Amino acid sequence: xxxxxxVNITVNGKAISARPGxxxxxxxxxxxxxxxxxxxxxxxxxxxxCRVCLVEIEKQRTLQPACTFPVADGMVVQTESAKAxxxxxxxxxxxxxxxxxxxxxxxxxxxxxxxxxxxxxxGYRYGLNHWSYGPNYAKNWPIDxxxxxxxxxxxxxxxxxxxxxxxxxxxxxxxxxxxxRGFKTMICADDNVQFGESSCVSCGTCLQVCPTGALADRRxxxxxxxxxxxRTKAVCLGCSVGCxxxxxxxxxxxxxxxxxxxxxxxGMLCSVGRFDVVEPKPVRIMWPxxxxxxxxxxxxxxxxxxxAAGKFRQxxxxxxxxxxxxxxEALAAFACFFHEVLMSNEVxxxxxxxxxxxxxxxAVLHDVAASDCIVIIAGxxxxxxxxxxxxxxxxxxxxxxxxxxxxxxxxLDSYAHLRLQLQDVSYHGESPFEQLKNTYHLRGTGVxxxxxxxxxxxxxxxxxxxxxxxxxxxxxxxLPAKVHFLPLINGTNAAGAARLGLRPRPVHGxxxxxxxxxxxxxxxxxPHRQFTLVQxxxxxxxxxxxxxxxxxxxxxxxxxxxxNIEGRSLPVAPLLVAPKSVHACWETLLQLSMRIGYSLxxxxxxxISKAVV
Amino acid sequence: MAWPAEDRRAxxxxxxxxxxxxxxxxKKELTEKYFPRYPTRRAVLLPALHMxxxxxxxIPMRALxxxxxxxxxxxxxxxxxxxFYEEYWLKPKGKYLIQVCxxxxxxxxGSKRVTEQIKKKLNVECGETTRDGKFxxxxxxxxxxxxxxxxxxxxxxxxxxxxxxxxxxxxxxxxEDAHKFRDPTVDWQ
Numbered sequence: 001x002x003x004x005x006x007v008n009i010t011v012n013g014k015a016i017s018a019r020p021g022x023x024x025x026x027x028x029x030x031x032x033x034x035x036x037x038x039x040x041x042x043x044x045x046x047x048x049x050c051r052v053c054l055v056e057i058e059k060q061r062t063l064q065p066a067c068t069f070p071v072a073d074g075m076v077v078q079t080e081s082a083k084a085x086x087x088x089x090x091x092x093x094x095x096x097x098x099x100x101x102x103x104x105x106x107x108x109x110x111x112x113x114x115x116x117x118x119x120x121x122x123g124y125r126y127g128l129n130h131w132s133y134g135p136n137y138a139k140n141w142p143i144d145x146x147x148x149x150x151x152x153x154x155x156x157x158x159x160x161x162x163x164x165x166x167x168x169x170x171x172x173x174x175x176x177x178x179x180x181r182g183f184k185t186m187i188c189a190d191d192n193v194q195f196g197e198s199s200c201v202s203c204g205t206c207l208q209v210c211p212t213g214a215l216a217d218r219r220x221x222x223x224x225x226x227x228x229x230x231r232t233k234a235v236c237l238g239c240s241v242g243c244x245x246x247x248x249x250x251x252x253x254x255x256x257x258x259x260x261x262x263x264x265x266x267g268m269l270c271s272v273g274r275f276d277v278v279e280p281k282p283v284r285i286m287w288p289x290x291x292x293x294x295x296x297x298x299x300x301x302x303x304x305x306x307x308a309a310g311k312f313r314q315x316x317x318x319x320x321x322x323x324x325x326x327x328x329e330a331l332a333a334f335a336c337f338f339h340e341v342l343m344s345n346e347v348x349x350x351x352x353x354x355x356x357x358x359x360x361x362x363a364v365l366h367d368v369a370a371s372d373c374i375v376i377i378a379g380x381x382x383x384x385x386x387x388x389x390x391x392x393x394x395x396x397x398x399x400x401x402x403x404x405x406x407x408x409x410x411x412l413d414s415y416a417h418l419r420l421q422l423q424d425v426s427y428h429g430e431s432p433f434e435q436l437k438n439t440y441h442l443r444g445t446g447v448x449x450x451x452x453x454x455x456x457x458x459x460x461x462x463x464x465x466x467x468x469x470x471x472x473x474x475x476x477x478x479l480p481a482k483v484h485f486l487p488l489i490n491g492t493n494a495a496g497a498a499r500l501g502l503r504p505r506p507v508h509g510x511x512x513x514x515x516x517x518x519x520x521x522x523x524x525x526x527p528h529r530q531f532t533l534v535q536x537x538x539x540x541x542x543x544x545x546x547x548x549x550x551x552x553x554x555x556x557x558x559x560x561x562x563x564n565i566e567g568r569s570l571p572v573a574p575l576l577v578a579p580k581s582v583h584a585c586w587e588t589l590l591q592l593s594m595r596i597g598y599s600l601x602x603x604x605x606x607x608i609s610k611a612v613v
Numbered sequence: 614m615a616w617p618a619e620d621r622r623a624x625x626x627x628x629x630x631x632x633x634x635x636x637x638x639x640k641k642e643l644t645e646k647y648f649p650r651y652p653t654r655r656a657v658l659l660p661a662l663h664m665x666x667x668x669x670x671x672i673p674m675r676a677l678x679x680x681x682x683x684x685x686x687x688x689x690x691x692x693x694x695x696x697f698y699e700e701y702w703l704k705p706k707g708k709y710l711i712q713v714c715x716x717x718x719x720x721x722x723g724s725k726r727v728t729e730q731i732k733k734k735l736n737v738e739c740g741e742t743t744r745d746g747k748f749x750x751x752x753x754x755x756x757x758x759x760x761x762x763x764x765x766x767x768x769x770x771x772x773x774x775x776x777x778x779x780x781x782x783x784x785x786x787x788x789e790d791a792h793k794f795r796d797p798t799v800d801w802q
Contacts, residue, residue, distance in 0.1 A: 164689075177689025179696040191674050191688040 009075040018071040025053055025066040028079065035079050036088065036122050038095070039160035040067035041209050043267055044169055050160055051091045052122065056081045063087055089126050095119065097133035098183070099141055100155045101212075107221040108213035114225045118211035119158060146196025149275040150207050150217050152187070157214040159185055163206030170268055172393035175200045202271035203390065208258050219278045220248065220256035233260055235562060235570040236273040237325055237555040240489040241365070241385045242564030243269055247556065247575045254278055254556055254576060264365035264566065270386030277556075282520070282538040286581050289549040296549060301581075301591070308548045309595035311531045312342060312511055319509030319529070320347035322502060323519040324491030327560030327572045330585035331493070333600075334515055335500050341593045341600060348505040350516065351524065352491025353466030354498040357567065359476050363461050363484030364566050369394045371484075373401045373457030375450060377472065378422065379465025379488030382411035385565065388463065388488070403453055405446070418453065420446045426471035447475050454479055463488050489565050496563035515585060516542060518554040535588065551582040558584070634676035635683060639664050643683075654684050658694055662701055671702035707742045707749035708791035712766040715752040718759035723776075727763050728752065730777035734784060770796045 244263020424446025
C-alpha cells in the first residue's frame with residue numbers, strides 16, 4: 001500500500017502532518033488547534049471574508065487567512081502571536097461596531113462559558129471590554145419577521161454570508177443573496193423582497209449555520225443555552241428519507257431539531273422535519289376513552305381494554321390498519337397480534353406506496369447529490385421527500401442532466417432537461433412469454449432516449465415512485481448495470497412495513513383496529529365498521545368516529561427501528577419520556593391479547609422485531 | 614397522512630403582461646456576441662446589465678429577473694452583482710444626471726455650498742431624482758479637474774469654477790430636451 005502523501009507543517013511550535021490540499025485551518029483543527037473564524041464553516045466552501053482567522057505564516061509578507069490558505073511543506077504558522085492577536089482584536093472591534101450588537105437582549109448571549117454566539121465567545125476570549133470605534137446603536141436595523149418559523153434581525157448580522165452559502169451550496173435553493181456593498185451591505189432574498197414573500201422553502205439550513213443571533217428560531221429562542229439542553233442524535237419520522245437529526249431537548253420538551261451533519265442528509269432537513277415537529281399539535285390523548293351514550297368518556301386502561309377485547313372476541317372477523325409512521329417493532333407486534341391472536345389476515349397499512357425495492361444496485365442519498373444524470377420516474381420528491389428534492393437541485397447546479405418522467409406536472413419540471421410521459425418508457429411485449437425472453441417492442445422513443453442518457457453518464461441514478469405498470473419497471477430493470485436505484489417511497493416506514501407483509505390495501509371485518517400513533521388524518525376518512533378501536537396520540541377526526549380510543553406514544557417517545565428509502569435500518573431513539581398513562585404499542589397489544597385469551601409472549605415480539613432488523 | 618407543509622417556491626418569473634425589458638434583439642446580441650467570449654453563461658451578466666442600462670437609462674427590478682432567467686442565475690445573485698456596482702442604476706434616473714465632485718480640492722473650494730444650492734434649487738437630496746424625472750443629483754469622487762475646483766458633470770459635460778450663483782445660471786440654461794444639450798464651451802460649428 002502506498003502511503004498517503006503528507007505535508008509537514010508546524011503550528012504554534014507543534015509538528016503536524018497535513019494532507020495536501022487542506023487549508024491551514026483544517027489541518028490545525030485536525031490536530032486539535034482551534035483557529036477562531038466566523039465566516040468559515042466546516043460544511044461550507046471557505047470564503048475568507050471575515051478576516052478573524054488571520055494568522056502569521058513565516059515567509060509571508062502579511063497575515064494570511066487560515067481558512068483559505070493551503071498548507072505547504074515546511075510551513076511555520078503562529079495562530080496566537082502578538083501580531084495575529086492584535087489584528088484579530090481590531091477585526092472583532094470593527095465587526096462589533098458595524099451593527100448594533102446589543103447583546104443583553106439576544107437569545108444567544110451568555111457568560112464566557114455559556115454563550116452560544118460565536119462572535120460574543122471571541123469577544124470574551126480576546127478580552128474585548130471596550131472598542132475604539134463608536135457603536136452603531138443609533139441606526140434602526142430592520143427586523144424581518146415575515147417567515148413562519150424564524151426571524152432575521154439585521155442588527156445582529158455580521159455579514160459572514162454563511163446563510164447565503166448554505167442556501168446556495170447545501171439547499172441549492174438560491175433564495176438568499178447579498179445586496180449593495182460596504183456599510184450598506186444587507187442580506188436579502190430574491191430581488192429584495194421580504195423573506196416571507198420569497199422563494200424560501202423554510203428548510204432552515206441558514207438558521208443552523210448562523211454564528212450569531214441574527215437568525216432566531218421562534219420556538220426555541222430564550223429557552224436554554226447549549227450548555228443547558230440535551231442534544232440527542234435520532235431519525236426524523238417525517239417521511240421515508242429518514243434524515244439524521246439532532247434533537248435539542250430540555251425538561252422533557254422538544255425545543256428544536258437540527259440536521260445531523262454526519263448522516264446521509266448531510267445536515268440538511270426540510271420544513272417538516274425541522275419546524276413542523278415543534279409546531280403546536282392537536283389535543284394529546286392521555287387516557288383511554290370509551291364511547292358512552294354517544295360521547296367519548298375517559299376511563300381506566302383495564303376497563304377500556306376489557307371492553308375492546310370483548311368486542312374483538314364477538315366479532316367474526318377483525319380488520320387492522322396501521323400507520324406507516326410506526327417503527328418496525330410496533331408494526332411487527334401489530335401484525336403478530338392479528339395473525340396469532342385474532343387469527344385474521346385482514347391487516348394492512350392506512351396509506352403509503354411501496355414500489356418494488358430491487359430493480360438494480362441500490363443508491364444511497366449521497367449518490368443523488370453526486371450524480372451526473374438523474375432520472376425521476378413518477379413520484380414528486382420536491383413535495384414528498386423534500387431532502388431528496390434538494391439533493392437533486394444540488395446535482396442540477398453541478399450540471400447533472402435531469403430527466404423527469406411523469407404524466408402529471410411536478411415541481412421538478414423547471415429543472416428537467418428532458419421531459420417524458422410514462423407511456424414513452426414502457427415496453428410492450430407481445431406475450432408474457434415474449435417478455436420473459438426480453439424481446440420487447442418499443443412503443444415510444446423514450447426508452448432509447450433514457451438509455452442513451454444513462455449510458456453517457458458516469459454515475460446515473462434513477463428515482464422511481466410506486467404504482468407503475470410492470471412494463472415500466474421492466475424497462476427500468478433493463479437499464480445498464482451502472483445505474484443506481486432509489487425508490488421514492490410514500491409513507492415513512494412503508495419499506496419496513498412491506499418487509500413485514502403490511503401493505504396499503506382494503507381490509508374486511510366488522511370490527512376495526514386502527515393504530516395510528518401520532519399520525520393525523522389530513523382529510524383521510526376511516527372505513528365505517530360496527531366497532532372501531534383507534535389508538536392515537538392526538539384527538540382527530542379519526543378518534544371522533546371511534547368507539548374506543550387508546551392513547552399512543554408520539555414519534556419522539558417511541559423506541560425501535562425504521563427502514564428508509566436507502567433500505568437502511570435506522571434506530572428510532574426515544575427523545576422524550578412518555579406520560580405515565582401512555583404505553584408503547586406492543587405493551588398495549590400484550591395486555592389486549594391477554595384479555596382476549598391468548599397470551600402473546602415478549603419473546604415472540606422481540607423475535608419478530610429482530611427478524612425485521 | 615404525514616404532516617403537511619407547503620412549498621412556496623416561485624419557479625417562474627412573474628410577468629405583468631408587459632413586453633419584456635430584455636428584448637429578443639438584446640438576447641440575440643448577447644448570444645451571438647458575448648456567449649462565445651466567456652466560458653460560462655453567467656459570465657455574461659455584466660454585459661447584459663450594461664445593455665439594459667444603455668437601453669432603458671436604468672435597470673428596473675423586472676429586468677433583473679428577466680436577465681436571471683435568461684442566464685440561469687437566481688434573482689438574488691443578479692441583485693447581488695447589480696447592486697454591488699454603483700454605476701448600475703436600480704432606481705429611475707433623470708434626464709440630466711448632475712454629478713458634483715466631493716474630493717479634497719473641490720471640498721476646500723466650496724463644493725458643499727454648490728451641492729447645497731443644487732439641493733435647494735431642485736428640492737432633492739443626494740442620490741434622488743426630481744419628481745418630474747428631469748434631474749438626478751449625486752456626489753462622486755475626483756473628476757480630475759482639481760485646478761478648476763469646484764467642478765461637476767451634467768451628463769457628459771464638465772462645469773468648472775462653480776459658485777452658487779453660477780449654478781442657477783447653468784441649471785436655468787439647460788434645454789427642455791436633454792438630447793439637445795451639448796457642451797457650451799465647444800464650438801460645434
